[in-house]
Amino acid sequence: MRRATLFRLLDKPVRKAVLLLLATTLSGGVLVAAAPASPAAIVVPSLKAPAGLLSPIEPLAPYVEQIACQPGYRAGTLALGRMLVATYPNTSFGGPRDCGADPSEHYDSRALDWMNSVRNPVQGMQAYMVVKFLLATDRWGNTFANARRMGLMYMIWNNKIWGSWSGKWEEYHGCFSTPQPAYDTACHRDHMHFSLSWNGAIGRTSFWSRHVWAATDYGPCRPSDLNWSGDYGTFRPTPCPRYRKVSAPGGSSPAMQELVKYSGATMFPGMRGGPIMAVQRAFNKPITGRYDAATVAAVNRFKAARGLPANGIIEARTWRALLAAYKPRS
Incomplete structure (x- = not known):
């Protein structure tokens, strides 16, 4: 029987201020968390939502595929990366990528890779806190509140992908069966990937602007030829x-x-x-x-x-x- 993954801890209460250090191992291709023999207390900070947010909120961002080649940083993408590194100074981020044949929001400035390893217990807990922050229900009862306010389309971390289209975690590209360190990059165990909507990448959404952009921006269109x-x-x-x-x-x-x-x-x-x-x-x-x-x-x-x-x-x-x-x- 498969043991609980790190992300299943999202369904359990987290103690205030102090989180137990987790010793991570790989079992059956799924990262599992086990308390060490002598638990060490670690204070892991959380991302902070901006002040002044109200109950109106964006819907979950629909998936809009990359079809443009415009690598660089857009305001929202860059702001997310800077916020992650400011909160967790032991990490880094990158976004632009040379355009290739496979679809990737890295090519149109809507994607960010946050370099944070699941094999490092402290960084694993940092990722847990980021996921918890993004997918939490806010005080007005809005589910996935910060993900919606940022315009998050999907994120990939530790063998799994969370998509706005389902609101669920699913296995990413067969990664449960490839626990070897050689697959850490492909299975997003040494970094977390974020892909944003056009509104989120440009910085229009309420997390950055305090203005709710409920209408989807579908971006540029390709001609038929x-x-x-x-x-x-x-x-x-x-x-x-x-x-x-x-x-x-x-x-x-x-x-x-x-x-x-x-x-x-x-x-x-x-x-x-x-x-x-x-x-x-x-x-x-x-x-x-x-x-x-x-x-x-x-x-x-x-x-x-x-x-x-x-x-x-x-x-x-x-x-x-x-x-x-x-x-x-x-």
């Missing part, structure tokens, strides 16, 4: 049209297939990632993944020859010109 959207522009209160993924035509070269995969992602000089590699492959440039001066020059020559502004930016018009140039000839 490209696989990625352009950069985030303004608040969009309606869902994007749903299109099938664009596939390369039969007989396409590997370069064309890569271009189609990343088509639509806005690229500026200095950026990195998969879309840049696709363009470099198409122009027969060294595959560095960096939008360097040589690649910018090649893009500008290509754009100028087609009457497009030679400004180094790869946007929807440039992608369409690239796809037209590299499509297989019948």
